[in-house]
Amino acid sequence: QVQLIESGGGLVEAGGSLRLSCVGSGRTFDRNAMGWFRQSPGKEREFVAAISWDGRQRNYADSVQGRFFITRDVAKNSVYLQMNSLKPEDTAVYYCAADSRPLSSGLRDTRTYDYWGQGTQVTVSS
Numbered sequence: 001q002v003q004l005i006e007s008g009g010g011l012v013e014a015g016g017s018l019r020l021s022c023v024g025s026g027r028t029f030d031r032n033a034m035g036w037f038r039q040s041p042g043k044e045r046e047f048v049a050a051i052s053w054d055g056r057q058r059n060y061a062d063s064v065q066g067r068f069f070i071t072r073d074v075a076k077n078s079v080y081l082q083m084n085s086l087k088p089e090d091t092a093v094y095y096c097a098a099d100s101r102p103l104s105s106g107l108r109d110t111r112t113y114d115y116w117g118q119g120t121q122v123t124v125s126s
Contacts, residue, residue: 005022006095006119048060
């Protein structure tokens with residue numbers, strides 16, 4: 001059974017930092033793009049960041065550009081999201097996702113991702 005398991009969420013004050021982690025099990029994702037998405041109550045799931053299969057391409061939503069950084073560790077079958085200068089509007093459930101297509105670049109569309117984690121809550125207080 002393929003799983004993506006997120007961790008690292010929590011409650012933080014505005015201006016603070018958190019680091020989310022996502023580890024895959026059941027298969028390796030060393031040749032697949034991975035991404036982070038988030039969803040707030042009453043809103044659609046939105047793209048946050050993605051990284052290509054080889055780590056050379058990174059895409060960020062405009063709202064997090066310069067504050068969030070996505071990295072991956074192929075040996076650990078993991079992807080990370082370093083979140084700095086957090087704002088109350090960053091409050092959401094954050095989901096890790098993986099694209100099953102090999103050599104994928106990391107797109108913004110949720111429909112290109114086949115595997116999803118269950119999410120981790122991030123709450124930023126003002």
